[in-house]
Amino acid sequence: MNRIISYIKRNKVKSVVLLMLLVAYYFCLPKQLFKDPTATVITSENNKLLGAQIANDGQWRFPQNDSVPEKFKTCIIQFEDEYFYKHPGFNPISIFKAFKENITSGEVKRGGSTITQQVIRLSRKGKPRTYLEKLKEIILATRLEFRESKEQILAYYSSYAPFGGNVIGIDAASWRYFNRNSNQLSWAESATLAVLPNAPSLIYPGKNQERLLVKRNDLLKKLLENKIIDTLTYKLSIAEGLPQKPYPLPQTAPHLLQKVAKNHPGERVQTSIKSRLQKQTNETVKNHYNLLKQNEIYNISVLVLDVKTRKVLSYVGNSPTDVAHEKDVDIIDKPRSTGSILKPFLYAAMLDSGDLLPNTLVPDVPSQFGNYIPENFNKEYDGAVPASRALSRSLNIPSVRMLQNFGLDRFHHYLKELHLKDLKYNANHYGLTLILGGAESNLWDLCKSYASLSSTLNHFNENSSQYFTNEFCEPTYLASEEIDFGKKTSDKTLFDAASIYLTYESLKEVNRPENNESWEFFDGSKKIAWKTGTSFGFRDAWAIGTTKDYVVGVWVGNADGEGRPGLVGVQTAAPILFEVFDYLPNSDWFAKPYDEMQEVSICSKSGYRASVNCEETKTTYIQNSGLKTEPCPYHILVHVDKNQQFQVNSSCEDISNIESKSWFVLPPLMEYYYKTKNPFYKTLPRFREDCMGENAIFMQFIYPKENTKIFLPKDFDGNTNELILKIAHSKPETTLYWYLNETFIGTTKDIHDIGVIPKIGKHLITVVDALGNEANRYITISE
Incomplete structure (x- = not known):
């Protein structure tokens, strides 16, 4: 020192x-050797190539891969630089031989460059091949040897060496020329690629094939002579052919590639996609597309999520259609009309808030809400239907009535908590149509919401009846990303576990289309909670299903919004849903969350908590919040004679002959339709004529609805058809008196239908019964 x-x-x-x-x-070497743009590459969860998007400069240059396949590594060292592991970045002997040969010939014939020097030359694009540049390369090569390991230098070379045309790097070359991953190449294939960077023009199909073959075979012979391969391997290798026309790169998940390219441009991204499931889903979508396009339905999207990890397992953004039908549009995250797909959220919200029990009877009668007149898909009415059945059958009128009773703002709040990003307006903007497709959402958000509900239920049962604070989180398509569900808490995140479980119990029932006899695609052995939806005008068809482990979502329609007859969720989207579920492992059904449930006595006929008047009851588990629901309002205690033919009281019958009987009684309009579907329904007996005092009298219009505009068509003879007025009375045997604009038009008894031909304009219809009860309705007859 x-x-x-x-x-x-x-x-x-x-x-x-x-x-x-x-x-x-020390500073002569740039910190980053290569700044070339790279392709965006996505692989599956087990690192199989799903697709790639070419680099911005038009080159198939994959992001640098630090792992070089052993066969290619051996071949490139034997061909380019046998002393690679021994020299400090340059080989003096090779340089001397090259210098001597170049002097003798009078031109540059040989470079004598090591692999390290070639890496430097590749990084310094466009530099002339002069002795001065060669000196610079040597200096930079020694500096690179000090900075990086030999393996890293090989990785640089393998990733940035030219392989002919616009193919750069071993990874891209392997797929373009042999249609497989570089670590799956044979000795012959590895040798072919090893000789290409030295003369990349040899690869062009139909050109220089003999020269390329000679170079490759010379390298294979050298491998044999150096005892790297045996004689059999050598003979088999030289028998292999050369690559011809380049293969297109795989496009197994093209729309996911688009999404990744936006968020991770130029990167190699390992996704959570299961390659086999993705290919199976692609095939299913292709098959159904070929059928649906005959009805001019061109677009399909499918999303599969893992409930437990919240990872994307399959992502099909669109069907294999053409450019004219928007084949490149990723529909999974595009807003579409929801149809009935939000109904389970309303059902769960009403259970969660204690406004409903699973089988509570809800009205299914003709209904008008201002100018809004909802209709069931089958144009029929049940009068009254259990709420769970209304959900599984996707009945519209009960859903709208439930929403009105629950409150539009309350339900809108629940939907906002689900983080549906396309729900951009306030509740009044959507009105009651919110539950039937008046709002928009997308397949990503809807599948995310179903997965969050399923995960909430799973976590509750697996973690001593506790919830997680971040249950309603975004799914991920990145294999490396782990979802943080937050902290454990005793407080529910949105819906309690019991409400979710009871909702799924309803969705487990098959909501078959009315009058459809064939249901071949439903495998009853699989327990799946699923729901379909169809938007107004047959523009969007949905099907979303969940098991304990998986969520599958399907959208079918046209990207341009064109509606088509037959574009119905249960007919077009549901078959795809169940085919995809067939590719997934079977799941056990959700465990019942007993800690959020109570065992109570329920009225068998009404679904309400049993009152003292309910004769037929059953014991079942309901959500804890359901304890505050009212007892059954439809069972009343009546006094009848011994034959149960008439109602009586002490004014007309001896007390010893009077029987007290519990009777199931629905309001007149509900009763009118209910008894057509329920033949065992018994109408409340009328009072015997000699008795004083009667029960309250009710009557309701069946048709027309309030403030309806009506057009009266003409028959073939030119005569105007009658307008048929209908009313339901709690005592059908009562005589009713009908008036049109205070003009008497007739009487009815038992069946209260009457025909009339009003003039064009506004009219008042008045109905009076024999006891003086009155009902009124305004209508307008239009031209």
Whole structure:
């Protein structure tokens, strides 16, 4: 050390110059050797290539891969630089031989460059091949050897060497020329690629095939002579043919590739996609597309999520249609009309808030809400239907009535908590149509919401009846990303576990289309909670299903919004849903969350908590919040004679002959339709004529609805058809008196239908019964 200090003091100028040279040497090599744009590459969860998007400069240059396949590594070293692991970045002997040969020939015939020098030359694009540049390469190569390991230098070379045309790097070359991953190449294929960077023009199909073959076979012979391969391998290798026309790169998940390219441009991204499931789903979508396009339905999207990890397992953004039908549009995240797909959320919200029990009877009668007149898909009415059955059958009128009773703002709040990003307006903007498709959402958000509900139920049962604070989180398509569900808490995140479980119990029932006898695609052995939806005008068809482990979502329609007859969720989307579920492992059904449930007595006929008047009851589990629901309002205690033919009281019958009987009684309009579907329904007996006092009288219009505009068509003879007025009375045997604009038009008894031909304009219909009860309705007859 003293000698060095002494030398520096005696030779200050030399020391400064030397120091400057050392500093220059240290900083002569750029920190980042290669700044070329790279392709965006996505792989499956087991690292199989799903697709790639070409780099911005038009080159198939994959992101650098630090792992070089062993066969290719051996071949490239044997062909380019046998002493690679021994030299410091340059080989003096090779340089001397090259210099001598070039001097003798009078031109540059041989470079004598090592792999390290070639890496430097590749990084310094466009530099002339002069002796000065060669000197610079040597200096930079030695600096690179100091900075990087030999393996890293090989990785640089393998990733940035040219392989003919616009193919750069071993990974891209392997797929373009052999249609497989580079670590799956044979010795012959590896040798073919190893000789290409030295003369990349040899790869062009139909050109220089003999020269390429000679180079490849010479390298294989060298491998044999160096005892790297045996004689049999050599003979088999030289018998292999050369690559011809380049293969297109795989496009197994093209729309996911688009999404990744936006968020991770130029990167190699390992996704959570299961390659086999993705290919199976692609095939299913292709098959159904070929059928649906005959009805001019061109677009399909499918999303599969893992409930437990919240990872994307399959992503089909669109069907294999053409450019004219928007084949490149990723529909999974595009807003579409929801149809009935939000109904389970309303059902769960009403259970969660204690406004409903699973089988509570809800009205299914003709209904008008201002100017809004909802209809069931089958144009029929049940009068009253259990709420769970209304959900599984996707009945519209009960859903709208439930929403009105629950409150539009309350339900809108629940939907906002689900983080449906396309729900952009306030509740009043959507009105009651919110539950039937008045709002928009997308397949990603809807599948995310179903997965969150399923996960809530799973976590509750697996973690001592606790919830997680971040249950309603975004799914991920990144294999490396782990979802943080937050902290455990005793407080529910949105819906309690019991409400979710009871909702799924309803969705487990098959909501078959009315009058559809064939249902071949439903496998009853699989327990799946699923729901379909169809938007107004037959523009969007949905089907979303969940098991304990998976969520599958399907959208079918036209990207341009064109509606088509037959574009119904249960007919077009549901078959795809169940085919995809067939590819997934079977799941056990959700465990019942007993800690959020109570065992109570329920009225068998009404679904309400049993009152003292309910004769037929059953014991079942309901959600804890359901304890605050009212007892059954439809069972009343009536007094009848011994034959149960008439109602009686003490004014007309001896008390000893009076029987007290519990009777199931629905309001007149509900009763009118209910008894057509329920033949065992018994209408409340009327009072015997000699009795004083009667029950309250009710009557309701069946048709027309309030403030309806009506057009009366004409028959073939030119005569105007009658307008048929209908009313339901709690005592059908009562005589009703009908008036049109205070003009008497007739009476009815038992069946209260009457025909009339009003003039064009506004009219008042008045109905009075024999006891003086009155009902009124305004209508308008239009031209």
